Amino acid sequence: MASIKDIAKKAGVSISTVSYALNGSPKVTDETCARILAIAKELNYVPNAAARSLKKKESKIIGAFLPDFSGGFYGDLLQGMKGTLIQKGYDLVVCSGPQSHRLLAEKLFDGALILDHTFSDEQLLNFAELGHRLVVLDRELKHPNINHVLLDNKAGASLAMEYLIDLGHRKIYVVTGPEGSYDSKQRMAAVRQTVERNSDVECIEISGDFNRTGGERAGKQIAAEFAGPVAVFCLNDEMAIGMYDYISETDLEMGKDIHIIGFDNIELSEYIRPRLATIDYSKKKWGSLASEQLIKIIEGKPVENERIYVTLVKAESVKPV
Amino acid sequence: MASIKDIAKKAGVSISTVSYALNGSPKVTDETCARILAIAKELNYVPNAAARSLKKKESKIIGAFLPDFSGGFYGDLLQGMKGTLIQKGYDLVVCSGPQSHRLLAEKLFDGALILDHTFSDEQLLNFAELGHRLVVLDRELKHPNINHVLLDNKAGASLAMEYLIDLGHRKIYVVTGPEGSYDSKQRMAAVRQTVERNSDVECIEISGDFNRTGGERAGKQIAAEFAGPVAVFCLNDEMAIGMYDYISETDLEMGKDIHIIGFDNIELSEYIRPRLATIDYSKKKWGSLASEQLIKIIEGKPVENERIYVTLVKAESVKPV
DNA sequence: TTGTACGCGTTATCAC
């Protein structure tokens, strides 16, 4: 690997001259500058990332942390992040898994976008206290180095519940997310509020995990207890798909015996039959907005906590009772 | 950010002693070692990644390069990579987009896994020549620092074509990938070979792009020319889905007028109706094997170019003629 | 206009 030193030697100048030339400083003759640039190109010179970040204390890289790489959920989100970050001169890398927490700790990134429940609140606050700039998408955290950009979970959950109720459903199962999930908690709060306002509605909670298997398990329970048409609000689409998978192997029929609505509007929801009713929001905009906020924090500009709006997607998985 | 220097000061020892203690050298008293470790913990000390890679010339990070974050294609692949890399003491980060090429050039990673047509062969060979260790999943490249782990494209394409032919189809459209795609070229070679061996088969090539829109366009053309049942081999599932989307808006029926087979067995293929016939392979194993090869190159061990085997998935999107 | 010298945080090689 050619370094600045090699160029200096070959050009017969000092390393500082080379540095100036490469950084376009006006302190160097156009002539020598051109010569140095030519030699740099010839030697395939690329500045070493480690050395530069060590000196400048910035890497121009942002890390996005996700619990896993699976599913159609994260694609648009990351696309949104990448777009605005590149525009601001940053690169994006995506990390997953508890091991990868090291990368955040070691200050490899100028900032991080967190949508990853495997981080604890304490960890993140600790990172922030040590000077890391964060934007969290899956919790609320109060710290000058942290901003949050969150879904309007309550509006979404209310929309879903009211849709079911408006269509005449009175027995409603709700499949929750994993213990401790902020999104799940928020959605459940709205669910319970809605149920309180509708005293004739019977609401049965089943604990889930936001994964397909959780939806299957819930489907199994519902099928076992089946005694007439019911509605189900799965707190995310992934679980709704799992429930489809299970129910399709029974005598029960989606959109007739079991009326189901999800949350997230992932790509698959559009293709399964009957199409899954769900709550939609722009994942791309979410990623984009979060990235904008992060850059603002890094640049020391004022930020406000933003919210992503949601809409109801009606579909054949829910019919009037 | 607490550095090794801060610890040294607080412990009243030199920085080298601290370094020894932190790296568990036996050359330091258990007593002082314990004291230093305690102070390190107290100060939230984390070694600085930039400084360490600058000195050790390794980062213990592997980069995976993809053309985009979209679709259900990459999830399992990345999961496979992550699993074996972590086991070997490396972390994985995922990069996408032409901007991110910088990260590779700047030696941020100890090695990279490439499945990204936005790199040219020359670029990659150039990187290899400069000492970067690469494993490519989407082309063949001959260089001591490069290994390739490829799909058995020819077997897959032959399986698909023979399946159609065995079921009596004689008019077969083939929708190709984008210009220059290695996978597309390999698959097309096998397609043409199969056609040559079956002189009564009429094969019509339509150029595609491996994206949904390409499948839609091809569907449009096929519908316009429609004059009786035809079979279609889409060189990947994504285009097959696009074709479904288009055809479903016409009077034509999948699995009756249009018999279609894809390649990749992405998640969606299992859920669309009729289920898509396709070519399957373990994406997880692919990622895992590629990672193993990369680590071997980095550690200077001998490698062989591996191949990923494929199987035929029969389904209702293809019926006998 | 160019060269010298130092610092960034870490590791490694020496003396002591």
Add this chain to the structure above:
DNA sequence: GTGATAACGCGTACAA
């Protein structure tokens, strides 16, 4: 067992 000290590659005041 411990402590200076040089080196990694780059950036930048400051001196020449």
